[in-house]
Amino acid sequence: MAQISRKEQATATRDKLLETAKNLFAEMGYHGTPVRAITRQIQKGDGILYHYFPGGKQEIMAVLLKESFEHRVREIKQLTNETIENLPLRDALLVILGKIRELFLNDLDLMRILFRENDLFDLVEAKQLSVMMSERVESIAEFLRRRHVRGEIRAMNFTFAARQLLSMWMQYTYSAIVGIKMVPEPDMTAYMEEMVDFTLSLWQP
Amino acid sequence: MAQISRKEQATATRDKLLETAKNLFAEMGYHGTPVRAITRQIQKGDGILYHYFPGGKQEIMAVLLKESFEHRVREIKQLTNETIENLPLRDALLVILGKIRELFLNDLDLMRILFRENDLFDLVEAKQLSVMMSERVESIAEFLRRRHVRGEIRAMNFTFAARQLLSMWMQYTYSAIVGIKMVPEPDMTAYMEEMVDFTLSLWQP
Amino acid sequence: MAQISRKEQATATRDKLLETAKNLFAEMGYHGTPVRAITRQIQKGDGILYHYFPGGKQEIMAVLLKESFEHRVREIKQLTNETIENLPLRDALLVILGKIRELFLNDLDLMRILFRENDLFDLVEAKQLSVMMSERVESIAEFLRRRHVRGEIRAMNFTFAARQLLSMWMQYTYSAIVGIKMVPEPDMTAYMEEMVDFTLSLWQP
Amino acid sequence: MAQISRKEQATATRDKLLETAKNLFAEMGYHGTPVRAITRQIQKGDGILYHYFPGGKQEIMAVLLKESFEHRVREIKQLTNETIENLPLRDALLVILGKIRELFLNDLDLMRILFRENDLFDLVEAKQLSVMMSERVESIAEFLRRRHVRGEIRAMNFTFAARQLLSMWMQYTYSAIVGIKMVPEPDMTAYMEEMVDFTLSLWQP
DNA sequence: GATGAATGAGATTTCATTCAT
DNA sequence: AATGAATGAAATCTCATTCAT
Structure with missing residues (x-):
């Protein structure tokens, strides 16, 4: 049976948070996006975001930019030379x-x-x-x-x-x-x- | 002495509201700008915005876009031919x-x-x-x-x-x-x- | 020409205020009726109510109840005996x-x-x-x-x-x-x- | 000792909100009752009403009428035949x-x-x-x-x-x-x- | 007599955040 | 790891009232 380890589960949730936040921030803007819009979309409780990102909304914004950007750059660098x-x-x-x-x-x-x-x-x-x-x-x-x-x-x-x-x-x-x-x-x-x-x-x- | 009629004063206030809202929306975004920031900047009471724009923040946004844009277009048309x-x-x-x-x-x-x-x-x-x-x-x-x-x-x-x-x-x-x-x-x-x-x-x- | 004296004009306005307030209070309740709803319905400025009823909303309520009630009672008494x-x-x-x-x-x-x-x-x-x-x-x-x-x-x-x-x-x-x-x-x-x-x-x- | 589960606690709060709103609306009228009067009476924060009734004052009014009325009718029906x-x-x-x-x-x-x-x-x-x-x-x-x-x-x-x-x-x-x-x-x-x-x-x- | 610009207290509502469970 | 009840500050908005004109 497909057992998912606790660690995998956690990473999955964290990733879903980042992904969803990115979508919503892009669509409705940072200030136009309530934290609840994010947590509700991934069907989790209000507090979950603070579990993975203790710094709250600001932190998830910072992290998603950093990670997404680094990921982009890494991709580009591979293609580049x-x-x-x-x-x-x-x-x-x-x-x-x-x-x-x-x-x-x-x-x-x-x-x-x-x-x-x-x-x-x-x-x-x-x-x-x-x-x-x-x-x-x-x-x-x-x-x-x-x-x-x-x-x-x-x-x-x-x-x-x-x-x-x-x-x-x-x-x-x-x-x-x-x-x-x-x-x-x-x-x-x-x-x-x-x-x-x-x-x-x-x-x- | 420069006497200002009541009507002129009113127009001035309305214009200041629009101008200030435009500045702030451009600088901090629509959702990032509290109505208070606007009224405080023109040194007026909280309610004044609703006197001129009963539809509130949304209305002042709509009006300022419409008026500014029309003004821009009018200017351009003059220069154009x-x-x-x-x-x-x-x-x-x-x-x-x-x-x-x-x-x-x-x-x-x-x-x-x-x-x-x-x-x-x-x-x-x-x-x-x-x-x-x-x-x-x-x-x-x-x-x-x-x-x-x-x-x-x-x-x-x-x-x-x-x-x-x-x-x-x-x-x-x-x-x-x-x-x-x-x-x-x-x-x-x-x-x-x-x-x-x-x-x-x-x-x- | 049908000249209306200042006094008649004043009484007319006062009466219209009372009548309109009565309608609106009956329809939407005292707390549900903004003063503006009254003044706007008689096509006058915001301040007019305070000209005739310095005590404001409360006073017009009191006066209209008193006058309407007395008027009612007077009518009844005539019919009564x-x-x-x-x-x-x-x-x-x-x-x-x-x-x-x-x-x-x-x-x-x-x-x-x-x-x-x-x-x-x-x-x-x-x-x-x-x-x-x-x-x-x-x-x-x-x-x-x-x-x-x-x-x-x-x-x-x-x-x-x-x-x-x-x-x-x-x-x-x-x-x-x-x-x-x-x-x-x-x-x-x-x-x-x-x-x-x-x-x-x-x-x- | 009487342990109260989280869910029970939540239901209790919701019920207290409804009950208190009913009292106050009956006493001071819908428009005469600030939302604050309700939340303060049950010793909770301002926002709690919107947690249980996202539609705000209107919704709590609608819900309390519906629930109270249904409850009344159910009671009556039992007594009836x-x-x-x-x-x-x-x-x-x-x-x-x-x-x-x-x-x-x-x-x-x-x-x-x-x-x-x-x-x-x-x-x-x-x-x-x-x-x-x-x-x-x-x-x-x-x-x-x-x-x-x-x-x-x-x-x-x-x-x-x-x-x-x-x-x-x-x-x-x-x-x-x-x-x-x-x-x-x-x-x-x-x-x-x-x-x-x-x-x-x-x-x- | 009348106006309506302006006020500011207070009402409604939103929302990031905390924390006991 | 996760929940969601609860908070309270702050945002939006309403409105009775004042007053210079």
């Missing part, structure tokens, strides 16, 4: 953008919380995100420079070029996070390809 | 981006509320904003097409070109609204010019 | 019950207030009403005794007989005041006649 | 009136609320009460008819006779509920007997 060097340029750009998409949209709730509650709580995660993005821009710029050396694209300000590519994509991404659609929402990958093709046409040597 | 046709391309683009900046950043508080509380309240204003932006993209695309006919820029997908320009700029704008800086924040106009120059260099015939 | 002596018994009883009905139902709002708020305010009017009713019972008892002497009805405990008659009628009256119908509500005068006939049939010598 | 058939007429009538008295006066607070707040809340209970009373009249009429057949009372309109008896008694009852005494209030049972004797004297064959 793959060999795009040897891919054809178009494919390489698609891979890069695909990873960015994953970074932002694979945990949409996390991003929503980060965006919404950032200036309320002055979240370190938001700052880390900013840093990550700047680094990414630079690394893409470097990548483009190498491709230029290979004669695949023209000479230009590669940092701006990197920003240009990312910006167009981020526009798309923001829509999903913030809920304000500023870009037509057709098939996502189709749009990505069209965008890359357009950009490459401008970068031709 | 100016003669960019006859300006040099670079200047014309700078004017266009300048207007977009005004649309989003002249009332930063309004934008913050729109972005933050959109999925909480399903705000019509957010939807209108989306529509406005899509229309703007199309009108810029048309403008670029006309410039292409004049031989000033190369042939390309003008809708994408318009999006490309706007996206880069919006990236900048988002940073200010959401508080997550994904782009270095140097002098704003300098960045705008750099960006336009970079873009134009890619659009050369 | 008519010559029922010479009427046929049946007609005399109908006249008596008719008067009682007027006493209670001609100003239904007043009665509602008296019944509803009596133990909240320990109203003197309620007590006077009790006294009036007891006196009435005795005077009817006397009347019946005289009719017995004339041989029109049998000997019996006339006080109880008077109560019996009144009770049946009051049952009817209570229904209207309290809003709990305990008696079928056909045509009122028809019911009154039926009731009298039934009673007389029991009183036959 | 006893063997009055075989009692002497006078005793039978006294039993009947005694039950009516119990119906109305055993839970005086409930009746006060029903009478006072009926038109404020359009209470179903008040309507049920009306229906119950009408049925009662008919069942007494039937009873009287059977006694007539046995030759114990004269022929007459039995429905009216039943109403007559009840009315006299209800007069008495109303006084207690509404607080306006329209009938001398001596010893209750003495009055009841006198009344029955008087009525029977008129009903003699």
